Amino acid sequence: MRIYEDLRIVQGRLSILQSMVVGLLALLLIHFWNLQVVRGRYFRAQAENNRTRAVSLAAPRGALLDRKGLVLVENRPSFNVVLTPEHSEDLDAAVVRLSHALGLGEAVVRERLARRPSQFHPVVVKTDASLEDVAALEARRMELPEVSVDVVPLRAYPLASAAAHALGRVGEITERQIETREFEGLEAGALVGQAGLESQYNRSLMGRDGYRRVVVNSRGVEVGEAERQPPVDGPSLTLTLDSSLQAAVEQAFAGRAGSAVALEPETGEILAMTSIPAYDPNRFTTGVDAALWGRLSTDPETPLMNRVIQGQYAPGSVFKIVMATAGLQEGVITPSTTFYCPGHLSVYNTIFRCNRPGGHGLVSVEQALAQSCNVFFYNLGIRLEIARIASWAKKMGLGAPTGVDLPHELGGLIPSPEWKMRTQRVQWYGGETVSVAIGQGQVSVTPLQLARLAAIVANGGRLVRPHLVRSVGGVPIPIEPPVDLGLKPETLAVLRAGMRAVVDGGTGWRAHLDGLSIGGKTGSAQVVGKARLEKNPTLTAIVPHGWFVAFAPADAPRIALAVMVEHGGSGGEAAAPVAREILAHYFGLASPRAATTAVVAEVAP
Amino acid sequence: MIDRRLFFNLDWVLVATTLILAGIGVAMILSASQTGRSADLYLKQLYLVGLGVVAMLTCLLFDYRRLVDRAFLFYLIAVVVLVYVLFFGPRIAGTRRWLGLFGVQIQPSEFVKLVAALFVAKVFGDSRQESLGLRDIAGPGMAVGLLALLIAAAPDLGTAFCLIPLFLSVAFLAGLRMKAVGSLALVLVVVGGVGWQYALKDYQKSRIYTFLDPSLDPKGAGYQKIQSQIAVGSGGLLGKGYKQGSQAQLGYLPARQTDFIFSVLAEETGFLGVSVVLGLYLLLLWRMLDTAQLARDRVGACLAAAIAATFAFQVVYNVAMVAGLVPVKGLPLPLLSYGRSSLLSSFLAVGLILNVRMRRFAN
Numbered sequence: 001m002r003i004y005e006d007l008r009i010v011q012g013r014l015s016i017l018q019s020m021v022v023g024l025l026a027l028l029l030i031h032f033w034n035l036q037v038v039r040g041r042y043f044r045a046q047a048e049n050n051r052t053r054a055v056s057l058a059a060p061r062g063a064l065l066d067r068k069g070l071v072l073v074e075n076r077p078s079f080n081v082v083l084t085p086e087h088s089e090d091l092d093a094a095v096v097r098l099s100h101a102l103g104l105g106e107a108v109v110r111e112r113l114a115r116r117p118s119q120f121h122p123v124v125v126k127t128d129a130s131l132e133d134v135a136a137l138e139a140r141r142m143e144l145p146e147v148s149v150d151v152v153p154l155r156a157y158p159l160a161s162a163a164a165h166a167l168g169r170v171g172e173i174t175e176r177q178i179e180t181r182e183f184e185g186l187e188a189g190a191l192v193g194q195a196g197l198e199s200q201y202n203r204s205l206m207g208r209d210g211y212r213r214v215v216v217n218s219r220g221v222e223v224g225e226a227e228r229q230p231p232v233d234g235p236s237l238t239l240t241l242d243s244s245l246q247a248a249v250e251q252a253f254a255g256r257a258g259s260a261v262a263l264e265p266e267t268g269e270i271l272a273m274t275s276i277p278a279y280d281p282n283r284f285t286t287g288v289d290a291a292l293w294g295r296l297s298t299d300p301e302t303p304l305m306n307r308v309i310q311g312q313y314a315p316g317s318v319f320k321i322v323m324a325t326a327g328l329q330e331g332v333i334t335p336s337t338t339f340y341c342p343g344h345l346s347v348y349n350t351i352f353r354c355n356r357p358g359g360h361g362l363v364s365v366e367q368a369l370a371q372s373c374n375v376f377f378y379n380l381g382i383r384l385e386i387a388r389i390a391s392w393a394k395k396m397g398l399g400a401p402t403g404v405d406l407p408h409e410l411g412g413l414i415p416s417p418e419w420k421m422r423t424q425r426v427q428w429y430g431g432e433t434v435s436v437a438i439g440q441g442q443v444s445v446t447p448l449q450l451a452r453l454a455a456i457v458a459n460g461g462r463l464v465r466p467h468l469v470r471s472v473g474g475v476p477i478p479i480e481p482p483v484d485l486g487l488k489p490e491t492l493a494v495l496r497a498g499m500r501a502v503v504d505g506g507t508g509w510r511a512h513l514d515g516l517s518i519g520g521k522t523g524s525a526q527v528v529g530k531a532r533l534e535k536n537p538t539l540t541a542i543v544p545h546g547w548f549v550a551f552a553p554a555d556a557p558r559i560a561l562a563v564m565v566e567h568g569g570s571g572g573e574a575a576a577p578v579a580r581e582i583l584a585h586y587f588g589l590a591s592p593r594a595a596t597t598a599v600v601a602e603v604a605p
Numbered sequence: 606m607i608d609r610r611l612f613f614n615l616d617w618v619l620v621a622t623t624l625i626l627a628g629i630g631v632a633m634i635l636s637a638s639q640t641g642r643s644a645d646l647y648l649k650q651l652y653l654v655g656l657g658v659v660a661m662l663t664c665l666l667f668d669y670r671r672l673v674d675r676a677f678l679f680y681l682i683a684v685v686v687l688v689y690v691l692f693f694g695p696r697i698a699g700t701r702r703w704l705g706l707f708g709v710q711i712q713p714s715e716f717v718k719l720v721a722a723l724f725v726a727k728v729f730g731d732s733r734q735e736s737l738g739l740r741d742i743a744g745p746g747m748a749v750g751l752l753a754l755l756i757a758a759a760p761d762l763g764t765a766f767c768l769i770p771l772f773l774s775v776a777f778l779a780g781l782r783m784k785a786v787g788s789l790a791l792v793l794v795v796v797g798g799v800g801w802q803y804a805l806k807d808y809q810k811s812r813i814y815t816f817l818d819p820s821l822d823p824k825g826a827g828y829q830k831i832q833s834q835i836a837v838g839s840g841g842l843l844g845k846g847y848k849q850g851s852q853a854q855l856g857y858l859p860a861r862q863t864d865f866i867f868s869v870l871a872e873e874t875g876f877l878g879v880s881v882v883l884g885l886y887l888l889l890l891w892r893m894l895d896t897a898q899l900a901r902d903r904v905g906a907c908l909a910a911a912i913a914a915t916f917a918f919q920v921v922y923n924v925a926m927v928a929g930l931v932p933v934k935g936l937p938l939p940l941l942s943y944g945r946s947s948l949l950s951s952f953l954a955v956g957l958i959l960n961v962r963m964r965r966f967a968n
Contacts, residue, residue, distance in 0.1 A: 009735065010906050011898055013778045017910065018894045024921045025887050029880060031928055035838045036876040043838025047852055226828070 055122075055214055059207030060153040062234030064167060064197060066243040067269075067470065073167055073198075075153035078286075079134050081126040082148050085113065094146050101136045101144070102126055124189055127286040128154055155191070155198075155285040161278040163246050165306035166270075166406065166468055168196020169281035194284070196306070197237065197468060199407050204472055207234030235473025240269035245586055249274045252581035256568065258545075259307035259447050261466075262561035262582060265455035265551060267479060268464030270404070271559065272582070275307040309409040312444040313564065315398070316523030316571065317355075317372045317507075318547050319439025321453055321495060324365050326392035327380045328491040335494045338362045341375035348431040352378050369498030370506035372522060374438050381437025386428060389436060390416040395485055397452050397463050398445050403480075404466045412449060415442035440526055451562035454549040457495045457519065458557035461487030500554050503576075508548060511576040513589050517554035520579065522571035523547035525564075543567040546574030552583050559586055611665075614963040619892040623661075623940060623955050626885050627654045627948070630866065630941035636848045637861045637869045646862055650943050657952030664956030668964060672957075673904050676720075676727035680748070683720040686713045687755035702759045714756040714764040715946035719953055721749055721768050722911035729779035730904030736780045739788060746772060762809060763922075763936030767915050769793075774914035775907050778897075829859050834929040837871040844875030862943040864935060867927045882941075886920050896962040905961040912954045 035043070064073035083098065085091055095113070099106045104126065112123050125147075126133065134149055155170050171194040177183045182203075183192060193202035210231035215224040240263075249260050249272045262271040279296055296304050305311065327333040343359035345352045354360065354374040360367070368376035381389060393399060399414030413419075415436065417428035435441035448466055455464055462482035469477055499519035502508040508520040525545040546568035551557040561579060568574025584590065631654065635647035672679075690704050690713055703710045728745040749772045757765035777786065836852035845851065850872035852858055858865050871879050893913035900906040916939055923938040925931045937944050939951040 007900075007903060007906060009780050010778050010903060013780075014894055014897050014906070014910060017774060017778070017914070018891070021890050021894065021913075021917050022887065024917070025883055025890075028921065028924050028928070029883055031925075031930065032837070032871070032876055032879045032883075035834070035928060036840050036871065036879070037842050039838055040841040043835050044841065046835045047839035 055150075055212045057210040057212055057229075057231045058152050059209050059231035060233050061155060061170070061191075062201075062205040062207065062473070063236040065236055065238050066241045066246075067239060067271075068242070069238070070243050072157075072159060072163065072239065072241065072243060074156050074158070076156045077151050078127070078154035079129040079131075080124050080150045080152050081129050081133065081137065082122050082150050083109070083113070083125050084122040084146050084148065091146075094144060097140065097144055098125060098147055101140055102129070102133055155281075157281045159243065159246075160280045160282065162250050163241060163243075163273060164196075164278040164281050165275045165308065166196055166241065166273040167281065168198035168200070169194055169284045170198050171284050191285070195304075196406060197239070200405050201237060201469065201472070205234040205237065208232040237469050238471045238474075239468050240264075240271065240470050241273070241468065242271045245582070246272040246274070248272075248585035249582050250276070252578045252585075253565070256565055256574075257301060258563070258565040258568065258575075258578075259311060260561060260563040260578065260582065261308045261448050261451045262559055262586075263451055263455060263464075263466055265458035265464070265557050265560040268452070268455070268466045268482070269470070270466050270468050271586075273306075273308050273468070275305070275311075277301050277303040279303045306406070306408075307564070308447045309402075309404060309406055310446070311564070312410055312412045312446060313527075313545055313547075314441070314443055314525040315439040315445045315450060316525045316544070316547055317374075317439060318450055318453070318521050318523035318549050318562075318571075319393070319437075319443060320369060320372065320377050320523075321457065321499070321521055321549075322393050322396055322398065323377050323380055323384070323389065323437055324369060324495060324498065325396065325487065325491060326384055326388055327365065328494060329392070329488065330384065330388055332383050333365055333380060335366065335490055336364060338364050339368075339376045339379045341373050343375070345375050345378045345434075347378070347382065347434060348429070350431050350434075352434050366494055366498040366501060369495075369521065370501030372502075372507045377437045378434050381433050382430070384437075386416060386433045386436065389433070390414050393443075395463075396456055398443075398449050402446075402448055402452060402466050404448060405468055409448075410446060412445040413442060439523060447562045447564050450547065450549050451560055454519075454521075454551050454562060455557075455560035456485065456487075457492070457499060458551035458560045461485045461492060496554060499551075503550070507570075507572040508550075508576045510572055511548065511550060511580045511583070513580055513584055513587075515589055516552055516583065516587055518550055518552040518583060519554045519557070520548060520550035520576065522576060523549075524570045527567070543569055546571040548572075548575035548579045550579050550583065552587070559583070611963045614966065615665075616892060616896070616959055616962045619889065619896075619955065619959060619962075622885055622889045622892065623952070624654075624658075626882070626889065626940040627657070629870070629882060629885075630943075630948075632847075633866050633870050633873075633941065634862050634943050636850070636873060637853055637858075637866065639848060639854075646943055650948070653945060653948045654952075657949055660949055661952040661956035661959070664953055665960050665963070667960075669908060669957060669960040670902075670904060670964075673723050673727045673730065673908060676723040679720045680724050680752075683713070683717045683752060684755065687717065687752070691755065691758055702761050709945065712761075712944075712946035714759065714761050715944075715950040716953075717752055717756060718764070718767055718771065718915055719912075719950060719957070721752055721771055722908055722915065722954075722957070725749065725772055725775045725911050726904050726908035729775050730902070730907045732779060732903075734780065736782050737776065737785070738782055739785045742776045742781060742785075746776075760809075761935065763934040766922075766934070767918055767936075770918040771911050771915045775911045778907060778910050779903075829865070829933050830929050832858055833865055833868040833927050836868045837928055840872040840875040840879075842876050844871075844873050844878055847873055849873060864923065864933075864937055864942060865927060866942050867924055867938050870941075871927065883924070890917050890920070893958050896958050899965050900961050901965045905965070909958055909961045912957055916951075916954065 060075045063071060066072050081102065095106055095109050099109050109125055112125060137144065137147060137149060157167065170191045173183060173186055173190045173192045177192065178186060186192065193199035193205065198205065208231060210229040212225060213227035215226050245262065253274065253276050257276050259275045261273045263269060264271065283292060340362050341354055341360040343354050343357050355372055360371050360373045363371065363373050363376050393414045398412060400411045401409040420426055420428050432441055436443055452464065452466055456462065462484050464482040465480045471477060496519055499521055500517060502522065503511050503518045503520045507522040511518055511520050524547060527544055546565045548571045549562045551560040561582060563575040563579045565574040565578060631647050631650050634650050638644055638646040686704065690702065694703050695705065702712050702714060704713050725745065734741065749768055753765045753768040832852065836850065836858055839852065850869060852872050853861055853869040858868055861869050870882060890913055893909060893916065897906045897909035897913060900909055919936060919939050922931060923936050926933055937947040939947065
């Protein structure tokens with residue numbers, strides 16, 4: 001039996017509360033009747049006549065400067081023609097008049113209108129409109145109250161295609177990108193980095209957009225400003241690039257396809273990065289037209305690819321630097337070990353040829369580097385075996401992305417028995433090791449990896465992380481400390497002496513410059529290129545790519561570089577002269593070719 | 606555990622009303638955020654409604670008397686959490702209201718309202734006095750005042766104010782003498798004056814000034830009030846149509862998914878929609894107070910009344926704010942506004958009411 005409490009007072013007072021609630025809600029309802037029904041017409045007029053709208057103030061993207069502060073990428077003012085459908089009484093007529101005034105197809109305007117996120121969104125009808133367009137619209141201002149002209153910053157690349165791949169390009173955000181986390185908060189039409197540094201540092205470069213809240217009357221004419229949130233400019237990036245050296249590199253290629261990258265051996269700062277053929281990023285800033293995009297993306301010469309980080313080639317004889325290092329470090333050879341080269345080596349039922357058919361005779365590792373003797377390295381490779389070769393190649397940064405601050409870097413490949421078993425389910429056989437020993441077969445690397453390889457010899461055995469950005473908005477980016485590979489002094493001494501001998505009378509003699517000691521190594525990457533050859537029989541795709549890596553001055557190196565000339569033949573013939581031009585410019589020396597042009601220039605006027 | 610027969614006594618009208626209001630909230634949030642940067646806000650709210658229903662049902666498993674018995678413990682926890690948030694909570698938009706819990710930010714003050722309701726139910730429910738004087742309510746008043754002060758310091762004045770009607774209504778129910786009610790009103794006026802002088806931040810004062818005369822600052826603090834009033838008024842009898850409200854869609858109603866969601870509703874569905882939603886709130890509040898009437902004991906009556914009073918205050922204040930009748934304060938509309946903590950707390954509050962009602966016959 002439960003005992004009920006006496007709740008009479010509570011219940012009595014609850015009734016008072018209940019009536020209060022009913023009363024308050026009734027009062028509110030009466031107030032809403034008054035606001036919405038009695039004074040509805042007045043407020044409706046207010047809503048029509050006193051509309052405010054938010055106008056976005058685009059934050060200028062940060063500029064890109066070279067290491068000396070010269071402008072590489074900047075913004076220039078441009079005009080956007082904007083249609084605000086909300087202000088239009090007869091949208092159809094407005095579209096007809098507008099497309100007539102601008103000389104645009106009506107379909108283009110209608111398509112852009114259809115893509116806006118809501119009926120109240122202003123639509124950019126034409127980007128980077130000419131002064132004539134603006135004048136034509138000004139003249140029809142009264143007929144087209146729904147059209148306005150905004151001044152917006154537009155990306156400009158004063159160097160055009162120079163360093164295009166490193167700097168990258170901007171473009172309108174794609175529908176796929178809008179949905180990704182990286183681009184959260186951006187709306188259709190936003191310009192974002194689509195390649196290179198523009199993409200890698202996009203968020204930082206974009207700054208923060210501001211807005212203006214303007215009061216407009218029912219005809220859409222601005223009558224005042226209610227609020228303003230100024231945009232925050234994107235900070236400028238100071239790059240490690242040296243624009244003068246960059247220009248010299250582009251010039252040294254003289255239009256041949258290929259790539260080159262130069263860096264500071266101690267820090268990994270990239271001084272120049274070139275990939276040819278290139279494209280002009282200015283063509284993308286207002287949205288790329290389909291024809292140009294189609295041409296660029298299907299071109300067999302792949303102008304959109306950054307060969308320095310995405311081109312994967314056999315390193316050829318440049319790989320002998322790795323072989324020599326591995327042999328000396330593992331104690332398989334000493335600086336005085338010699339092998340006899342008769343011009344070929346017969347092992348595994350195969351005859352492996354040397355680059356000099358007559359043979360080099362008795363050679364040490366230093367001479368083998370200088371003359372690029374294959375037989376020496378065949379012998380060394382057989383003794384090292386693939387596991388130790390692969391291990392040293394990976395230690396020296398080959399076959400994996402370098403971690404440069406650019407998007408979509410590729411890694412290349414260092415083959416190993418495990419890799420072969422995993423991917424092809426076939427056993428490794430000894431002959432492959434012999435091919436790998438001279439950088440052929442399945443080995444593939446990027447030019448940036450080879451430049452860093454040269455830097456290892458130059459800086460005393462340390463693996464640096466190549467990078468392009470020094471500071472963001474004046475705040476330096478901390479440099480990762482390089483990885484010390486623990487090379488023995490005698491290993492380094494042999495590598496340096498051997499690479500100097502390459503330029504002083506060895507296979508890379510064409511890189512020689514009076515007044516500068518240079519260490520270098522030539523190489524050529526065998527290419528099959530069958531598919532491309534069938535398409536275009538006149539193509540020289542069967543000719544190997546020429547490599548040249550170098551550092552200078554040999555005793556206290558300040559620059560390390562890798563040059564690759566596509567289908568240029570041997571590295572000594574094709575790539576070494578290009579490297580010579582680059583080094584001559586960097587050290588302010590007269591190169592034979594530069595000298596001739598200088599003479600011509602003097603004679604001409 | 607729970608007796609299956611208890612579910613026969615569940616107040617299905619209250620459950621249905623709650624869900625309909627929450628559904629209207631989701632629909633209005635969808636409309637209010639379609640042009641903004643967070644178009645999927647309505648989905649988040651939808652998940653939260655699901656979570657809220659689970660929380661509400663979980664709340665039914667425990668007899669409300671057991672919960673009220675532990676009110677002092679809850680009170681202590683609330684004080685510790687509020688102090689912690691005040692000193693160590695992340696600073697968001699100049700306030701420290703938030704507590705990171707399992708990776709989500711929650712606003713403890715929303716849940717402190719429930720703790721306060723349990724607390725006053727405990728204090729006044731156990732009291733056997735027929736009539737109370739000011740001296741009898743001074744102690745509990747100060748205890749609830751401490752919670753309010755800690756919340757106000759965040760600063761979150763809106764939520765802090767909620768505790769006043771919560772406390773007073775229960776004190777009133779418990780038999781506060783009419784003379785005492787009168788003198789309390791006087792004290793409130795004096796405290797209000799002193800608070801104006803010393804406790805209010807400048808932005809809060811300017812909101813009140815511009816409330817009194819919006820034309821003082823039409824671009825600044827008066828902006829919200831003016832724009833909200835225009836939105837409401839221009840809605841007319843039948844509204845401009847779902848997703849068609851120019852005021853809301855052009856995006857100059859600040860906080861249109863949260864505190865000003867009712868303004869979107871008023872603009873797009875007009876007086877008709879306003880009447881329907883206010884009618885639903887009336888039904889909800891009526892069922893809540895009805896529960897207090899039917900409760901089997903004082904504790905239950907006090908608990909239900911405390912929750913109903915808080916709810917009623919929030920609804921009336923928010924709707925009056927949207928209509929431009931009272932100063933703008935950060936106070937969400939229960940069940941309709943977007944907001945994780947607010948929505949969960951509202952569902953838990955309904956859960957407590959259901960709890961009291963379904964156990965009215967049980968021994």
